[in-house]
Amino acid sequence: MSTKSAQPHLLTCARFALAFAVLPLGKGSTLEPAGLAADRVATLFWVLTIGATVIWLVVVGLALYAVSASRRPQSPRGSSLLIVGGGVIFPTVVLAGLLVWSLSMLPGLLAPAPAGSLEVRVTGYQWWWRVEYLGAEGATIELANELHLPVGEPVELQLESHDVIHSFWVPALGGKMDMIPGRRTRLRLEPTQVGVYRGVCAEYCGTSHALMSLVVVVEERQAWERWLAAQAQPATSPGEALFLEQGCGACHTIRGTAADGALGPDLTHVGSRASVGAGVIEADVPGLEQWLAKTAHLKPGVLMPSFGMLPPPELTALAQYLAGLR
């Protein structure tokens, strides 16, 4: 009896496991800017769009007029005026103006955050983000796929890559910057509104490029400080024996336990994050259970092996342990 009733459930599970899942994690549009850089570029976009629409209407209008039957043929002198005026003078003036205006934005967009600003190192991996808050005396607080920022303050990001080229992009906060192996690039963000924003990898980086999301939580300074202090603590959840027994610690670190692997994401406070798998599934007990059992289905090409062979009770216990790491 019980097997029969379980069948539809299994079917849904199978279907779910085949479909690709990406969580809608926060706002991710450049047209609803919540950061200084994104705001400037959005203004630029609207001006350019309106200008381009007007120019397009005029040029296509001219072409349609030129092919219409009800008009007098233009004189050679008129042709020359049209070619020089429309093809040379007009674009030169407009483009020069646009260049001066848009390039004057560059210094502001490229300037590093002032000394003493918050510094975070983000390292791209296939297909997740290692996030390290750099303390004053070399101490770092590490997590993965999630970035918390205080509102209204500039932050300096140091961008690196562990393997292939990735590109760090939080559309609502500002432009993107590539993460290139062997180089360190940098990006300054300055969020202006509290909220949750979606970040993505913008450079094609292999099989699961589409499944490489980042959650950016922008909050008031006090809330952010509380969060950071909590993140700095070692893990407090019991039940780590199973985690270690399964060898998870070879790749993952949970500070305060014997797990100190560096290949995969730091899981010290994984239960406090919005998702696991860089935006693939919720970091709650059911989500973690799915992730552990069907890792390769949820994220094609992922390095982590699936743990679907574990008996269900153990899977649940492991998921409960991880979800409890808040």
Added chain:
Amino acid sequence: MIDADPTPLAEAPPLELQRAQAERLRRVWAAPTGWRYWSAVNNTQVGLWYIAVAFIFFLFAGVLALLMRIQLARPGNDFLSAELYNQTFTVHGSVMMFLFAIPIFEAIAVTLMPQMLGARDLPFPRLAAFGFWCFLIGGLFLSGAIFFDAAPRGGWFMYPPLTSRYQPGIGADIWLLGFSFIEVAAIASAVELIVGALKCRPPGMRINLIPLYVWYTMVGAVMIVFAFPPLIAGSMLLEIERAFDWPFFDATRGGDPLLWQHLFWLFGHPEVYIIFLPSIALVAMIVPTFARVPLRGYTWVVLAAIGTGFLSFGLWVHHMYTTGLPGISLGLFSAASTAVAIPTGVQFFCFIATLWAGRVKRSVPMLWVIGGLAVFVLGGLTGVMVALAPFDFQAHDTHFVVGHFHFVLIGGAIFPIIAGLYYFYPLVAGKLLSQKLGTVAFWLVFVGFNITFMPMHLSGLRGMPRRVFTYPPESGLDALNLASTIGAFILAAGIAVVLWDVVRPKKAQRVAPRDPWGAGTLEWVQEMPGEDWGIRSIPEIDSRYPLWDQPHLLRDIDEGRFYLPDAQEGLRETLVTSVIDAKPLQCLRLPGPSYLPLAAALTLGGFFIFGTFHLWALATGSLVASTGVICVWLWTGTAAKPTQATKDVGLGVVLPIDAAGPASVGWWAVFVTMLADVTAFICLVFGYFFFWTVHDDFPPSSSPGPGVLWPTVAAALLSASWLLTLLARRWNGRDRAGAFYGALGVAVLFEVAGSAALLAGPWSSGLQPTTHVYPALVWLLVGWTVLHVAVGVVMQLYCLLRRARGVLTAGHDLDLHNVVLYWHFTFFTAATTTAVIAGFPLVAR
């Protein structure tokens, strides 16, 4: 003027003679029949195959696009797996670029240019056939891989280290070797087009009378010669890294992934204009015809096309705005990128001015032209937006860019090409396409296109990156993507209508009238249906629109009152004229049907294909076989000793049959080819200096380098052999056989010794190419030079043998002239290599 242009014969030749002439011409130019048909080399056959195959690849890549649109129709869709989706977008982009856009340009040009120039054929028909066969073999190999789940999946841009270290399997090798093979073929076709446009124009077609299509083709072909070598050089580096672990792009051993991006976009940006300019060239032919007036601003258009070509080589960094470059670079390249809008604008305003100057006759080609203009202008305007670095920080690598470049490429290439299809179809098939189907197809394509690509601008700005196989629900992307998918199928329906119009049976349809659109340019003198001879007699031209301006032109051509109205010797012939003034210089004998181009393509393809699978023995065997085939081809098919010194080509003009040096088309072909070759070499040298700018310590002070002694010895020996080759040509000219044999023989010995000395440099100091990028680069430059010297040795031995067999003589020495020209370039390569590897470390330290 002493040499005033001759006028056509005042009297028509007797009818009897006209018929006999026509019969001889027809027999000489007839395509082979039966299974021998595939040995044809004439442009009327090869051009047609070329166009058909390119169009089939277009349909294939289009189907892949539909698969992608199905996958993206809704969030979380599982129609394609992530792996298959990644292969699909890689193959879609690569096939559209390398197997459709470039080949269709060369195919249309090979087909139409001889007609526009009133030439019987372009100067190297077998080279064009070789280019086609390489394209077909390489194309099948590349696109077939996706059916075995083995297709490349690194994107058409193939960025390392993803493609160098993180994608095992042969997908990336297929891409690198397959496309290098096809690019070599594309350069071969470009050489044919450039030399054809420069040297095979009809008498009197001075440089200011050249049809605009031919101008654009020349610009496009010259761009291929300079743009493809960076990609070939980059592909070589990447394939060597994949196959032999030389770390050009591996940051842990001094390499840098950004070198690939520079080389790739140094090709990739001009590529866009190589696609755009020859397509716009079709517009430049169509617009005057339907406006019924000559094009307004001819000189403006020519200068703008050349200017666009030049500028396009200075824009590549705008694909790299987000790689962390300094602000000054961003500013400079933003300025250059927006500047290219000016010559583009000039061209479009010339077309509008022309339409305005005339009375426009409505037609299907004009419909596609106007639609293309509306689409392209929008793509150009969004192009200005992404050219501005601050906006690009947001738009780069999103669907905004996908929308932008599809507006540019489909508006700037597909619409004009379909306009050209409806316009030129009668020239090829002798029948008109359907006005009704053409109009229906237009509206389907135009509406479907806008529904597909307009929403992509918005989905990109709403945070949808490129190359993602899925996207989150409820993020404002669902409806936009569904619209794009629906639009894509409407667009595909329109293309299907065009396809049906082309392939539908037309037996019952009557043959199109001659010059059905009332055009003024020379290609429309063609009979309906067309004859294989290209043109009945080669006219004297004194107008840009000879059919409008030169009275009785059709009659005079048809009655054989102009040049070469006959084929008395039973040989294929065409005229060679001077570059600027188009004065007749030579009566060029053209080769006929042959399987050699096909054999050469098969064996050379074998080298690349076996190489992909690391079957080195078979690959080497294929390379040896292809060298053999090419030698047979050269020996039997080129520089044959003429049976007569001169020929009366008609109108009292007597021309030499033979030519050597800059007067010959072969010399120009070698010159253009070597420009491409030396460009690839300069890209490798650029790589060397790129690392000097990237690293504080380069060449690394810890590395001994190749030393000074051996490279200096090599430079001395190779310089001496270059001088001896020059002397050999001089002594051959004076018919001093002994001195000729001696000089070339000693030169060969010096070259063997010089190559050994060059290799001895890095060998003796124990440079290991797998340890660091520096020794890898030294070995690469040395290897490149030795390879060129080896090819030069084969050429010299060939000349020695030709002279011994009496084919090469004091008076008939074009082979020797071409070999000397090759050696000028090889000397430059050897001198630069030694200066860089031995001299630069002394300066840098």
